[in-house]
Amino acid sequence: MKDKHYLMIPGPTPVPPAVVAAMCAPMIGHRSEDFQALHKNIVAKLQKLFQTRNEIFILTCSGTGGMESAVANTVSPGDKVLTLAGGKFGERWTELARQYGAEVIEEKITWGTCVDPQVVEERLAQHPDIKVVFATQNETSTGVVNDIESIGRIVAKTPALLVVDGVSGVGGIEIKVDEWHIDILTTGSQKSLMLPPGLAIQSVSPKAWKVIEENKSPRYYFDLLKARKQYAKWNTAYTPAVSLFIGLNASLDLLFEEGLDNVYARHKLLRDATRAAVRAMGLQLMTEDSCASPVVTSVYAPEGIGADDIRKVLRQEFGITFAGGQAQLKNKIFRIAHMGYAGKMDVMVAISGLEMALHRLGYPVELGAGVRAAQQVFLGVQQ
Ligand SMILES: *Cc1c(COP(=O)(O)O)cnc(C)c1O
Numbered sequence: 001m002k003d004k005h006y007l008m009i010p011g012p013t014p015v016p017p018a019v020v021a022a023m024c025a026p027m028i029g030h031r032s033e034d035f036q037a038l039h040k041n042i043v044a045k046l047q048k049l050f051q052t053r054n055e056i057f058i059l060t061c062s063g064t065g066g067m068e069s070a071v072a073n074t075v076s077p078g079d080k081v082l083t084l085a086g087g088k089f090g091e092r093w094t095e096l097a098r099q100y101g102a103e104v105i106e107e108k109i110t111w112g113t114c115v116d117p118q119v120v121e122e123r124l125a126q127h128p129d130i131k132v133v134f135a136t137q138n139e140t141s142t143g144v145v146n147d148i149e150s151i152g153r154i155v156a157k158t159p160a161l162l163v164v165d166g167v168s169g170v171g172g173i174e175i176k177v178d179e180w181h182i183d184i185l186t187t188g189s190q191k192s193l194m195l196p197p198g199l200a201i202q203s204v205s206p207k208a209w210k211v212i213e214e215n216k217s218p219r220y221y222f223d224l225l226k227a228r229k230q231y232a233k234w235n236t237a238y239t240p241a242v243s244l245f246i247g248l249n250a251s252l253d254l255l256f257e258e259g260l261d262n263v264y265a266r267h268k269l270l271r272d273a274t275r276a277a278v279r280a281m282g283l284q285l286m287t288e289d290s291c292a293s294p295v296v297t298s299v300y301a302p303e304g305i306g307a308d309d310i311r312k313v314l315r316q317e318f319g320i321t322f323a324g325g326q327a328q329l330k331n332k333i334f335r336i337a338h339m340g341y342a343g344k345m346d347v348m349v350a351i352s353g354l355e356m357a358l359h360r361l362g363y364p365v366e367l368g369a370g371v372r373a374a375q376q377v378f379l380g381v382q383q
Helices: 017-022 033-050 063-074 088-099 117-126 148-155 206-214 224-231 242-258 260-280 307-318 344-360 369-379
Strands: 006-008 055-060 080-085 103-108 130-136 161-165 184-188 199-204 296-300 320-324 333-337
Touching: 006 344, 017 242, 033 055, 033 199, 033 242, 055 063, 055 224, 055 242, 063 088, 063 130, 063 161, 063 184, 063 199, 063 206, 080 088, 080 117, 088 103, 088 130, 088 161, 103 117, 117 130, 117 148, 130 148, 148 161, 161 206, 199 206, 199 242, 206 224, 242 260, 260 296, 260 344, 260 369, 307 320, 307 333, 307 344, 320 344, 344 369
Parallel strands: 006 320, 080 103, 080 130, 130 161, 161 184
Antiparallel strands: 055 199, 184 199, 296 333, 320 333
């Protein structure tokens, strides 16, 4: 028998059977009343998830397409923007904004640490002409969650827009678009939202619309003004990924059946168990507790062992896939996702597999130490 596979990377993530089944529904026309009803229904659910009254656009593209839409619609050539870059995805904002002719002030944040909101306040005071601040809710490359609430409070006092990449976090980590003053929140389907890749989802505030209406960047597929016209009729400008819309409706139902508060608490519990286990194995975590992501945990490989060797043993011998490090973290860290369709026993599989892989590679791990630590967190017993 081919080994059963455990996909534990931060996207694409496993898709729940109910969502897979929903997506087998017969095709419907995207200009039909059935589609309009579906679209309207999904947007109402997304507004609850995003905690917003803003319009929400579902774009057929990957997460980066949604990021490009946010940039193309808000950044005119020559505009000054601030990017908060503490990892691969924060840097993507810098690259995108430069590509659209912005004068980019890139605030480099040490990888593995979160943004100090004070820095945002200082940069905005130094450069009152900053038009857009680009932030990342959950920096997937390092496993850090940023304090969007505090950043939002600061940006809201200025004319600048706050654009947030929530691609990996939304659906696993709480976000309050209206209360936290997020002008554009953009996310993707294949991470915490438990869907296959192919959708980007973004909300747009009234403050953002003023900028979008004046924006001079050339754009066609990602023109939100065109999208808004169709949205008024619950249509999309171009053919949407209909099956993914149907899947999204089903995955949102799963989130609301569980209850959003329970969903967020579950992810924090999975994080805490994973971190306790990693520590019990004597390994080093990449992030401090204070800004550790609830959906993905980054771990340094022990001295003398390549992170990619650990991943190889896990995959070949135990059927478990962890993600590796990106850029300068390549072969230095591995990342364990506990994102979306993930529960306690997924963490047990990940940790017990990791112990066995480390043993195979000659690292002196006490077999069961990590498993026990995770069990203790789940059972709420003293360690
Ligand atoms: C995955 C991810 C993206 C990119 O999404 P793609 O679907 O690969 O284009 C952007 N930002 C963050 C934080 C991500 O985790």
